[in-house]
Amino acid sequence: MPDVQPLNSDLNGDLNGDLIDPTVATPARIYSYLLGGEDHFPADRAAAEKALEAMPVRDFARVNRAFLTRTVRHLAETGLDQFLDIGIGLPAPGSTAETALSVRPDARIVGVDNDPIVLAHARAHRGEPAPSGATIVAGDVRRPAEILENPEVRGRLDFDRPVAVLLVAVLHFVVDEDDPYGAVRTLMDAVAPGSALVLSQVTADLDPDGVGATAKAYARSSxxxxxxxxxxxxxxxxxxxxxxxxxxxxxxxxxxxxVLAGDDRIGMYGGVALKP
Known part of the structure; x- marks a missing residue:
């Protein structure tokens, strides 16, 4: 992979000092770099490379993306057609929208993110089909009520019908003092019976030393x-x-x-559950 990747030229009008700080790495841009995307700065690449010294975090990103793809496909094949992807990140193969729409062309997808680059992608394509296939809105899982009250979210998703709530590789960026369990309860209380929760999270159960070193690398991020x-x-x-x-x-x-040999050594757990 090249040492330097360009930012998408569509975003030039949004890349200003007031909106985006290129000196501070963010999870979405680090993830983009690890997945081979183009939207990242030197600070993001430096944080990713530091993490790679401790653990194979590029494999973490690949295995997590494959988990996302399989869970979305499974839910779409079993009848769900609405997806609320919190922490959607930057466009990349195997996304929620790409997968859901390949199974159900009528699927509705809303992505939520707090990274300015992700939101800049959405603004750059306002008024035309989003490159990700999803409606993208600003939001933070630590403030779930704001997500649920967002008029774009309400206008796109019908909360009287089941919704798949995706928190994939998100909650390891929410510390306990920000009440991640309360945030999940708030989101699931708001959706109809038959809705699903999809969640994945990094664990130290398998490699505590490596995960600890990686956490220090991510401490350089936002x-x-x-x-x-x-x-x-x-x-x-x-x-x-x-x-x-x-x-x-x-x-x-x-x-x-x-799934490749050795993928079971990746230190992440995940699952899917339905609201009764």
Whole structure:
């Protein structure tokens, strides 16, 4: 991969000092770099490379994206056609919208993010089909009520029908003092029976030293990190009905031919559960 990647030229009008600080790495841009995307700054690449010294975080990104793709495909094939993807990030192959629309062309997808680059993508394509296939709005999982009250979210999704709420590789950026469990409850209380929660999160259960070093690398970014155990991650699904096989290592959730040997060593748990 080249050492320098250009930012999308569509965003030139939004890349100003008031909106985006290129000296501070953000999770969405680090993730874009790890997935081979183009929208990142030197600070994002430096943080990613520092993390790579401690752990194979590019494999984490790949395995997590594959988990997202499989869960969205599964839900779309079983009838869900509305998706609220919180922390949607920058466009990349295997996205929620790409996957859902390939199964259900009538699917409705709303992406939520607090990274200015992600929002700049949406503004650059305002008034035309979004490049991601999703309606993108500003929001933060730490303030779930604001997401739920957003008129664009309400205008796009029908909360009287089931909605898939996606929190994929998001909650390890929400520390306990910001009440991540309360945020998940607020979101799931707002959706109809039959809705789904899709969640993945980094754990230190498998490689505590490597995860600790990676957390220090991410400390250079705009957020803090929170690593949780299997028990703590499973608690996010309390009150919901788990979809088999439950909360497992990401490669173990309905694996397909894209799962590689060794993917079960990736230190992330994930699962899907339905609201009764």
């Amino acid at each position: 957020v803090r990190t929170a690593v949780r155990s299997h028990k703590e991650i499973s608690a996010f699904f309390d009150g919901l009905e788990p979809v088999a096989p439950g909360v497992v290592r990401l490669s173990q959730w309905h694996p397909d031919e894209q």
